[in-house]
Amino acid sequence: MSEFKFNTDLDQDLIDESILHALVDAIGATAVNDFLHRFIDDCDARTHRIIEAYGKNRFSEVELEAHTLGTSAATYGAVKLEVVCRAIEYAKPFKNEFFDEKIEQLQILSMRSLEILREGIK
Template sequence: MEEKQTTEIIDERLVDESVIQQVIEDTCAEVLPELIDHYLSESALRIDKIIHAIDQKDAPTLEFETHTLGSSALALGNRPLSNLARKIEHLCLDGMNDEAYALRDDLIELAKASLAAIKMRKQQGFQ
């Protein structure tokens, strides 16, 4: 039986394949789709909380939510999203809240692209 091939190209800058391969090595290929599904649903909720925190100018919540998003994004290879989330977190930690809030649209755009890329990667399958 042939595996389904996708013709869509994944932006390799958004999904670090070496992280995907490490997760497979540390666990197994069969568990990765479930991990990605959980990551996608949790990240969508977290991003909503981040947007709300920015809109409400709630720096403590923003710091917590971006820290958590940064960790989970890195764990599944969404390195640029992790980096931006951590940047926002550190701006909050440094009391530079307005600078953190100003990254709202950048985060939304990068999160949308990053989550789409990891979803597309899941559709390609794992070995």
């Protein structure tokens, strides 16, 4: 996977590079690069939709978006993001401190994971 270089020193365990290496082995670096660009755009959009839906108490939408984002995050090695998405998906969403904390974690992990991926595919 010589075309990708991820700096995970500061944010260890946010991106599991072995997953990306396996994808490259399976479908090639060019395809992975294309898919990562799509994932980055999709992740950003879904994170915003989750936050917006949560703010408007549309919890079924929160659950669906968290499920979809979590699945994509797992596919592209964003393992910590996947974990928080699963916590949001499987929780019974309603406004409380636990859920507020998970939404905040989602924002942070999404931003940091995407920064690492963007740097890696330049």
